[in-house]
Amino acid sequence: MSNKTKAAMMKAAPNRWFTFCILTLSGGIAFKLGSMKDMFYVPMQEFMGLTNTQIGGAMSAYGIVQTIGLIAGIYICDMFSKKYMIGGSLIGIGLVGFYLATFPPYWGFLAAFGVIAILAEVTYWPVLLKAIRLLGDEKTQGRMFGFLEMGRGIVDVIIAGTALAIFGAMGEGANALRAGLIFLSCATIAAGILCLIFVPNDEKRVGADGKELNKATAAFGGMVQALKSVDIWAVALNGFVVYCIYCGLTYFIPFLNNIYLLPATAVGAYGIINQYGLKMVGGPIGGFMSDKVHKSSAKHIRMGFIVCIVAMALFLMIPHEALGASGNWIIGAACTLGFGAIVFTMRAVFFAPMDEVKVPAEITGAAMSLASLVIYLPNSFAYLMYGNFLDRFPGMAGYRIVFGVMIGWAVIGVFVSTFLISRIKKHQQAGK
Structure with missing residues (x-):
């Protein structure tokens, strides 16, 4: 098709x-x-x-x-x-x-x-x-x-x-x-x-001879085509890195509780905002930025990685323990929610580049399945990795490592998204 x-x-x-x-x-x-x-x-x-x-x-x-x-x-x-x-x-x-x-x-x-x-x-x-x-x-x-x-x-x-x-x-x-x-x-x-x-x-899928293709044969061909596609793997790996950073957002809650002494009642409110509020805000903002500002979801995600690097580096310079001791937990909550909002704008559109790399419509199901497999793979190791750092290095030391690892993922993301953008440009030039 x-x-x-x-x-x-x-x-x-x-x-x-x-x-x-x-x-x-x-x-x-x-x-x-x-x-x-x-x-x-x-x-x-x-x-x-x-x-x-x-x-x-x-x-x-x-x-x-x-x-x-x-x-x-x-x-x-x-x-x-x-x-x-x-x-x-x-x-x-x-x-x-x-x-x-x-x-x-x-x-x-x-x-x-x-x-x-x-x-x-x-x-x-x-x-x-x-x-x-x-x-x-x-x-x-x-x-x-x-x-x-x-x-x-x-x-x-x-x-x-x-x-x-x-x-x-x-x-x-x-x-x-x-x-x-x-x-x-x-x-x-x-x-x-x-x-x-x-x-x-x-x-219905029709072959070159005008006859309807056998669904099983067509699906197998689509699977092979998806697995061999550098473009689909590039989209998937781009989303994989975004999700690695997204998993780290979970640890903002114990961070605020342990370092900023966030009150128990505020923990629940923060969790609701972090889980649902940012999704509702980040989704349309990410979509708008991708389509109207950057004219590309891949370019928006790359800019998001760059902003994540700068924002988290600045965040690590803040004297969190001193602020926490003085009860200024609102500062910590505002900073972490701001960072989370950036990640949610990226998470909302990490499947969107499928169209930019011209994935054939008839193999979209195979492409999305492969991408989902790769993108959500951090569920199997990221939480264990971050949690292990916090257990091995109690207090602010552990959180600095977790946040540093998130910066590391963002740096990797810049390279992955740049490669994806180069693939998109290649398709755009071929289509002219």
């Missing part, structure tokens, strides 16, 4: 922004059951009989299945229509949620999280990214992905808040937890049905 064909598909779509809203809604709902611990950690222990180790084991199993599954996803994500992949995955997640509401034994709980990992991370997320990419063109990719991130943050707050409100209204007991899980399940299934109705089917 040529880029002209892709542009024609985009223009022919009946109200692509409405479809975009449906996809964004689903993106904010799809992961709520998989992240139920964020809302119901203590109730899960109390009413489902789970220990800290068991909950941690389920999340580890989720991550292992996700990693292995994304390898297979490079093949399967272009084999079936995005309409049925997205809608079917959401409905499947919702059905698993009803099973979780029965409070199954631990092995059933573990299996349920394995299934959710496949449906949410393998057959849903890369295909959602594929659908978003195909809705826009090179000039709108930054805004598309930026608004996706913002919209997901808004839906996150609404859905999580509603589930917690139901839990509280029903007395915060076992039945209240069941009701919260059932609500999340119903919301996920409803999103799946909406996607089945409004998300368009994929166009």
Whole structure:
């Protein structure tokens, strides 16, 4: 499928922004059951009989299945229509949620999280990214992905808040937890049905002879093409470095608590702003900067790496321990949130360069699966690495190492993004 064909598909779509809203809604709902611990950690222990180790084991199993599954996803994500992949995955997640509401034994709980990992991370997320990419063109990719991130943050707050409100209204007991899980399940299934109705089917792939290509053969060819593409690997590695820095944002919370003596009530408020507020702000800003200011998501991300280096270097010069002792935690909170906002503008658009390097539309699913595999790989080592530094070097010394490593990643990122930009320029020159 040529880029002209892709542009024609985009223009022919009946109200692509409405479809975009449906996809964004689903993106904010799809992961709520998989992240139920964020809302119901203590109730899960109390009413489902789970220990800290068991909950941690389920999340580890989720991550292992996700990693292995994304390898297979490079093949399967272009084999079936995005309409049925997205809608079917959401409905499947919702059905698993009803099973979780029965409070199954631990092995059933573990299996349920394995299934959710496949449906949410393998057959849903890369295909959602594929659908978003195909809705826009090179000039709108930054805004598309930026608004996706913002919209997901808004839906996150609404859905999580509603589930917690139901839990509280029903007395915060076992039945209240069941009701919260059932609500999340119903919301996920409803999103799946909406996607089945409004998300368009994929166009049929036709060979040079004018005949429709066999889907399995075409998908295998797309997988091989994606794996051999230097451009896709460049996009993936660029996002990988951004995510390594993003993982470090987690440690701003203990930093403010330990060094700036952040009050307990403020810790929760900071966490909400850091998780949801920055996502809602960083998404549209990142999209706007990419499309309107830098005219390229890759160039915006490179500038972001440079700003991260300068900002974190200046941040390390601040006398944090003296400020913390005097109770000036607002300064520390403002600086860390400012740095986080920069990273979120980069995170919002790290899939957008797929269009700039002219990845063929028909292998978008394979490309997004491969990129997701690489970009989210830091989940398997970054937190362990940062945490180890903090345990081995208590106090400000450990945080200086963590922040120094984040600077190191940003330096690497400048080189990776520069290489990616050179690939983009090569494609632009070839297209003239």
